[in-house]
Amino acid sequence: MFEINATLIIFVISFLVFMALLQKVMLEPVGRVLARRAEKIKADLDSGKAAREKAEAVLNEYHQHLQRIRSEAQAVINEAIEKANYHRNLELVRLKEQGQKNLEEARATIAAERALVMESLFEQETDLVKAISQKLVNEPVMVSLSRDMVASAMEEVG
Secondary structure (H helix, E strand, O other): OOOOOHHHHHHHHHHHHHHHHHHHHHHHHHHHHHHHHHHHHHHHHHHHHHHHHHHHHHHHHHHHHHHHHHHHHHHHHHHHHHHHHHHHHHHHHHHHHHHHHHHHHHHHHHHHHHHHHHHHHHHHHHHHHHHHHHHHHOOOOOOOOOHHHHHHHHHHHO
8 A cells, every 4th residue: 555665765865955955945935015015005004004194184283274364364354345335435434514514505505695696686666656647646655664574575586
């Protein structure tokens, strides 16, 4: 069946030598390469995680900065709106006062012109009454009219 002889011993020894050489020549270098590759992959994963964390930190900082800028911009806009409303209100008050002043001046001018017109009309009415009376009577007539009566009559007409 199975014989144990020198060939078998030589075959086992040569197989063991072959395995030792195979271990030294092939398996150990391949194992070192695989170990270095595993270390490189682990280092790359760690640096990737660190880069991702750094990127997230920078992104968060950017978002905070952007939010701060937006808040400042909104504050500037609100301040500008408040100033514009304040100046608009001041200008409206000034224009209203100017309009009131102009209206009072116009009223005063109209009242003065009305007084002059009333005086002129009183003189013209007195002359007309004298002329009409003189034509009716055919002689010069002395006419005396009350300014108050003429003024109230003119106000009723006008």
